Amino acid sequence: MEKINTLVIGAGQGGVATSEHLRQHGIEHIVLERGRIAERWRSERWDSLVANGPAWHDRFPGMAFSCDDDAFADKESVATYFEDYARMIDAPVRTGVIVEAVTPHAGRAGFHVQTSDGEFDALNLVSATGPFQKPSIPPIVPDAAEVTQMHSTAYRNAQALAEGPVLVIGGGSSGSQIAAELNDAGREVYFSIGPHDRPFRRYRERDNCWWLGVLGIWNMDTPAPGTEHVTIAVSGAHGGETVDFRRLAERDITLLGMTSGFEDGTLHIADDLKTNINAGDDNYRSLMKAADDYIERTGIDLPPEPEAWDLPDDPACVANPIRSLNLAERGITTIIWATGFKFDYSWLHAADALDEVGRPTHQRGVSKVPGLYFVGLPWQSRRGSSFIWGVWHDAKFVVDQIAIQESYLQHHQRRA
Structure with missing residues (x-):
């Protein structure tokens, strides 16, 4: 059983952004990805796909695309961008790991996470699997x-x-x-x-x-x-x-x-x-x-x-x-x-985490379930939430909430 403060599921744009903010707060974490970084951009899109927003807009603040600012990056360039970004921030990504089940602990904080690569005991869990799941x-x-x-x-x-x-x-x-x-x-x-x-x-x-x-x-x-x-x-x-x-x-x-x-x-x-x-x-x-x-x-x-x-x-x-x-x-x-996607949280076994049709219940990515967070959802905080730059800002808010909870726990430990 590997213990970790925060476990992030998914190493697409949401997971990479979350890792950057966790690192800035000094919060120990691991990012699990079932394929490669930005896998859906690589293997679940047609050959000629390009981004729907220009490179000057659809990016993270910390790195520009290698193409012209007004160009629309092709899918391989987008995948490479996130791979390079993860390398730049030294994101602790483990690829080829499938998350099979997540269950809140009974009587204590955190989650038991069963994966294809072993078990984890995580105090916090961030689902960064995005809106394009099934x-x-x-x-x-x-x-x-x-x-x-x-x-x-x-x-x-x-x-x-x-x-x-x-x-x-x-x-x-x-x-x-x-x-x-x-x-x-x-x-x-x-x-x-x-x-x-x-x-x-x-x-x-x-x-x-x-x-x-x-x-x-x-x-x-x-x-x-x-x-x-x-x-x-x-x-x-x-x-x-x-x-x-x-x-x-x-x-x-x-x-x-x-x-x-x-x-x-x-x-x-x-x-x-x-x-x-x-x-x-x-x-x-x-x-x-x-x-x-x-x-x-x-x-x-x-x-x-x-x-x-x-x-x-x-x-x-x-x-x-x-x-x-x-x-x-x-x-x-x-x-x-070309009829869109459904959410798939079949691995998440947490009461009150999802509504009657399987969508996350949350406020700006903060779940009703203590320690559970979401990044990359449509309209998570605003219309721009599903776009690359919007995900980055939503991830910052979510990680700020994790850091705030950390400060409360530290205060409790000092008083105890």
Whole structure:
């Protein structure tokens, strides 16, 4: 049984950031990682993936990316960045260790942690496994259907897929980039999209990330009603381009509404395509208006961009949407589900740690369970919590709470 003050689970961006702050406080700790540092960036993303934010923004304060500040780092560069960062701060990372079970001690503080590499007795535990834990595929198309189905985490490139048209389901960042890449590779693509936000990539010579910062949107502490799970269609591909579904249709991608059901080889498509696209347009325009108002209010010198307000006419697939799609008749051989992720805390055996659907119960990453903390959750403290820089600041807050508890224990020991 190895005893440790704080055990951190996961050596992605959350775990590396947590280690940096623990070291600054002088708190003894170990970081356990089931694969390599930043493993999901390496083995669970497609080949051409790049970060959705520019390098000047999506990074930790202590190190810049090796690429140009305005570039969007590719996935291998992101993984290497965290590996180099862990080396720079001398993070005590143990790779290839799977955490199998975590159980609070009975009658005393701390946790018993069972791993593939032995047992630990930890006073504190920080789960830094992030929001992308278990791929989520809606139970719509049965496994027995004569079509290959995969989650976006299993997609690598167009050449690795079977010949034939491809259906991409999910209109967020991943689905938008994969659909465009398949189209560029000469594939016939059907693209099913649901409700989404569709911000501009750049406007009036500043990136979307900069605008969200100066407008205070990154610091929103709670999502607007009904928007917690709305996907965001934004991309850093090809140097960063605004996602425009109508222009994807002009490239012969067939847009569809939400996939709502499946029967006898035919997909049922909701009658919501135009509604979803229009709502995305509203989000796009509202952000530009907020940017224009900011410029007028502050007098900052940025050139106008009236052409950004011009949107294409509805293509035929939007004006006359498809409501059913027979997979065999269309020759569709592959379905790629870009439908997000679920939490998986099956290893955490602690009452009150999770809610009824398996999400952590916490306040800014501090659990109701004494000594248990979370880093890297969506909306952990603000909208920016899921981004690299946001994780770093959330980790600092969490470790500060661990240090505060340490000071209370030290006071108790002195008095005792």
